[in-house]
Every structure is written in C-alpha cells, then in structure tokens.
Amino acid sequence: MRGKKCWGIVAIGWMAISLLTGCKHETYESGDGQYSYLQTHYVEAMTNSGGLFVNALTDENVRLTFTKPVQTTWATTADSTYRALLYHKRVMSDGSTEPFSLRPVPVVRLRDAASLSQVYTDPVVFESTWVSANKKYLNVSFALKTGKVDGKATQQQVMLVLDRMIKNADGTRDAYIRVFHRQNSVPEYYQSAQVMSLPLEGFKGRVHLTVNTYKGKVVKMLTVL
Numbered sequence: 001m002r003g004k005k006c007w008g009i010v011a012i013g014w015m016a017i018s019l020l021t022g023c024k025h026e027t028y029e030s031g032d033g034q035y036s037y038l039q040t041h042y043v044e045a046m047t048n049s050g051g052l053f054v055n056a057l058t059d060e061n062v063r064l065t066f067t068k069p070v071q072t073t074w075a076t077t078a079d080s081t082y083r084a085l086l087y088h089k090r091v092m093s094d095g096s097t098e099p100f101s102l103r104p105v106p107v108v109r110l111r112d113a114a115s116l117s118q119v120y121t122d123p124v125v126f127e128s129t130w131v132s133a134n135k136k137y138l139n140v141s142f143a144l145k146t147g148k149v150d151g152k153a154t155q156q157q158v159m160l161v162l163d164r165m166i167k168n169a170d171g172t173r174d175a176y177i178r179v180f181h182r183q184n185s186v187p188e189y190y191q192s193a194q195v196m197s198l199p200l201e202g203f204k205g206r207v208h209l210t211v212n213t214y215k216g217k218v219v220k221m222l223t224v225l
Contacts, residue, residue, distance in 0.1 A: 038087050038100055042132065042139070042197075045084045045102055051076055053102055056086055059132035064088070065096045074104045083107045083137075083197050106196045107137075110177065113161040120157070120182035121212040125191055129209055129220050137197040138207055138222065140179065144194060147187030157182040160198055172205035172225070179211045200224055 043056035043064070052069035064086075075082050087100040113119050125143035132139060144156055159180045166174040203224055211218045 037089060039090065041086050041088070042105065042137075043084055043086045044081050044136075045075075045086065047075060047078055047080050047082070049078050051078045053082075053099070056084070058086075059134050059136070061134050062091075063095060064091060065094075067096050067098045070099050070102055072102055072104075075102075085195070105139075108160055108196050108198055110160055110162045110198065111180070113163050113178070116161065116180075119161055119178065119180055121178060122181045122183040123212050123214045124158075124179065124181050126211045126213045126218050127193075129222065131200070131207075131222050131224055132197075135224055136200060138200055138209075138224075139195060139197050140209070140211075141193075141195050142179070142211070143191040144181070145183075145188035145190070146192050147189030149186060154184050154186055156184050156186050158194070158196070160196075168205065173203065174206050174208065175203070176208045177210070179209070181212070 041056075041058040041060070041062075041064075043058050045053045045056040048054045048069070050069075052071050053066065053075065054069050055063065055065045057063050066088075083105040085103045085105055087102075089098040089100065091097045125145070127141040127143065129138065129140045131137070140160075144158070146156065157180070161178050161180045163176040163178060165176070168174065205224060207222045207224065209220045209222065211220075
C-alpha cells in the first residue's frame with residue numbers, strides 16, 4: 001500500500017490468508033517483563049530513500065520519529081507509506097520513540113457485489129470493528145479458521161463488498177458492506193487472527209457492516225462524520 005487512497009468502489013483481487021497478519025492493540029505482557037512497557041498504535045509508517053522505516057503517523061494524528069531505522073521483509077519500496085501496527089517504547093518530549101517492531105496491516109478496497117458471480121459469506125470469528133480516530137480507516141478485526149493443506153495451493157479469500165450505497169439529502173451516505181469470505185475447503189483446525197483496513201477518505205455518513213460468524217450474523221453500524 002503506497003500513497004493516498006480514495007474511498008469508493010474500486011475492484012481489487014481477493015486477499016489470501018497468507019497475506020494477512022494477526023495483530024492486537026495491546027502490550028505484550030503485564031508486570032515488569034521485557035515487553036511490559038511497550039505501546040501499540042495503528043499507524044501510517046514511512047520509509048526513507050533506503051527503504052527503511054524512519055517515522056510514522058498514528059491514527060490519533062501523532063507524528064513519531066524512530067530513534068533507529070526499522071527494516072522489514074514485507075516493505076521494500078523507498079519513500080513510501082504503509083499501513084502497519086507499531087510496537088514501540090514510550091514517546092519522548094521531542095516526539096521520538098524507540099521502535100520494537102512493525103507488522104503489516106492489509107489495506108483493502110471495496111468490490112461492488114453486483115460485479116461478482118457469487119458473494120461467499122463463509123463464517124469467520126468476528127472480534128471488533130472501529131473507525132480510526134483520524135477518520136481515515138474503517139478497521140475490521142477477525143479470525144479465520146485454518147489448517148495445513150497437503151499438496152495443494154489452496155488459500156482462503158477475504159474482501160469487503162458493497163451491496164448498496166444510499167445518498168442522503170444532507171450530503172451523507174449510507175454504505176451497506178459485507179465481509180466476503182471463501183473458506184475454499186481449507187481445514188478449520190485453529191484460528192488465525194487478522195486485521196484489515198478500508199480507506200475512508202471522502203466518505204461521510206454511516207457504514208453498515210454485516211459479518212457472518214460461527215455464532216450467526218452480526219451487523220454493526222459506524223458513523224463517520
């Protein structure tokens with residue numbers, strides 16, 4: 001994910017489970033352990049000319065400068081911006097912080113449901129959904145049930161699809177979105193935690209998100225104003 005993203009109906013390929021990374025917005029452990037004082041923030045992290053992460057902007061619009069560059073295997077483009085979950089130590093008065101790790105957060109685009117031959121809604125383990133404090137992203141936290149597939153390149157497919165968009169007289173919109181999930185015969189032995197972010201730039205109104213879970217259908221309404 002690089003550069004500015006506009007909110008709207010943009011066709012993209014599905015996301016495979018191997019591209020998703022489990023993230024939780026919490027510290028590693030309680031007490032006085034090695035990681036007990038780590039903070040976590042969802043961020044837009046920036047690379048320098050050498051492809052190393054050097055600073056980040058949190059979802060609370062706080063700009064952080066890293067005390068040391070961070071190199072990852074998943075970010076290889078110089079002078080670019082990536083969505084990520086940052087683990088770091090306390091922030092100093094000058095806005096600098098010591099980074100511990102960066103984990104990628106996939107940025108997805110809406111696919112118009114009418115453009116698909118079939119909308120798969122195989123169940124997922126739903127955890128939460130929220131709009132980032134700066135109103136830039138709709139975030140969905142969930143888990144997929146998965147397992148090893150011998151001799152096959154089978155992967156699960158996940159995306160967000162738009163069923164309908166209603167334009168209101170006050171200029172706001174109501175977007176009705178579903179979580180598309182195709183289990184694709186992948187075994188369901190254990191859970192793999194996932195987070196995905198949908199850019200909200202230019203959107204004002206309400207998002208009605210429907211998720212099919214193992215406990216039944218869940219519908220959440222979030223306001224973006």
